[in-house]
Amino acid sequence: MKWLSHFAMSALVVLPLLSVGALAQTYPSKPVRVIIVFPPGGSNDVVGRIVFQKMSESLGEQFLIDNRGGAAGTIGADVVAKSAPDGYTIMVQSATHVANPHLYKKLPYDTLKDFIGVTTLARQVGMLVVHPSLPVKSVREFIALAKARPGEVIYGSAGNGSFVHLTMALFASMTGTRMIHVPYKGGGPSGIAIVAGETQAMIATIGSLFPHIKANRVRPLGVTSDTRTEQFPDVPAIAETVPGYEFTAWVGLFVPAGTPKAIVDTLNAEIKKVLAQPDVVQKLTLQTLDPMYMTPEQFAQRLRSDYDKYAKVVKISGARID
Missing domain, CATH: 3.40.190.150 (Bordetella uptake gene, domain 1)
Incomplete structure (x- = not known):
């Protein structure tokens, strides 16, 4: 048994x-x-x-x-x-x-x-872009301008706490710059705002910015991945100027x-x-x-x-x- x-x-x-x-x-x-x-x-x-x-x-x-x-x-x-x-x-x-x-x-x-x-x-992957009226053509130049004009550069986002907001907040923290954040109700309105010149800078996903980049309505400065992307091999990674910066969704x-x-x-x-x-x-x-x-x-x-x-x-x- x-x-x-x-x-x-x-x-x-x-x-x-x-x-x-x-x-x-x-x-x-x-x-x-x-x-x-x-x-x-x-x-x-x-x-x-x-x-x-x-x-x-x-x-x-x-x-x-x-x-x-x-x-x-x-x-x-x-x-x-x-x-x-x-x-x-x-x-x-x-x-x-x-x-x-x-x-x-x-x-x-x-x-x-x-x-x-x-x-x-x-x-x-996100991309840092600026309105063509801003006299900068690189991440380094953008940082220098933002430091020279504290509280004057305005960046838009898709909303409070959005990917766009947080990527820029991290960028500002790591570069010692102070910029003004303007939250919009979604990625569409914030994209329209930078094209219209209401804002001077933003970081958004490459997909949402793609039409504006191709039409030269915004100027790309850097990508948020730790290396360059296949789609835009000539656009440097922000990390090339700001070591350790990486923010991808x-x-x-x-x-x-x-x-x-x-x-x-x-x-x-x-x-x-x-x-x-x-x-x-x-x-x-x-x-x-x-x-x-x-x-x-x-x-x-x-x-x-x-x-x-x-x-x-x-x-x-x-x-x-x-």
Whole structure:
């Protein structure tokens, strides 16, 4: 009878392992809801649709896009945090995810504990541009002018606490310059403002600035990545003048905490294949986005470091969202 008891105990240990393995082999067995926490048309939406159309083809199940925009992505994130951790509700979110805890007094979820980062999907690089009337043609000259005219150079942003605001706040802090921040209601209005000469400078994603750069309506000075970009190889990295400066945005995939590792690994492996496909690379590149893959472990480290980085930058900027 002793051996029967031992066999029963062994079976109890093995059964959960078998069920997890079977889960990975059969996932997904029904449509998956992909909550994109921003409205249609933005970079998160573009990336999500490109990637998950391919995922539907490769895995043979539909990945259904559900845009849940509002409150800097916190509305959609709350839905995902409260969803069953079974792999059938997943989230596309940007680096805003780790900025929000420092911008809002209180969130209905814990940014790091209530989600698992599956992988990054794409990277967005920012670019420092100035209005052509500003007599500077390099990052070094811009810094010198801003120091010579403290509190006179005006830069616009897509809103208080936005990527545009925080990248400029970090730049000002690292260069010892003092500029005036004017928040607009979105990236579109802030782009129009610098073209019209209402503001003199801004850092925004290359994609949002692309038409203005090509039409010579703004003058590019430097990119926010630590190296130059393929799209603009003649535009230096800001880090070439300001050592250590780097501020890029990413779009990533998340699942609720508690989602089985087998499902996380399946999603990660399939997305790795998708991001390597030439047509996906081409579509993302046309949107001035760089495909960006990470393992779950690498992404977890990036989330932690970016969480700490945003804490410092938000404090420097004084940004707050009520």
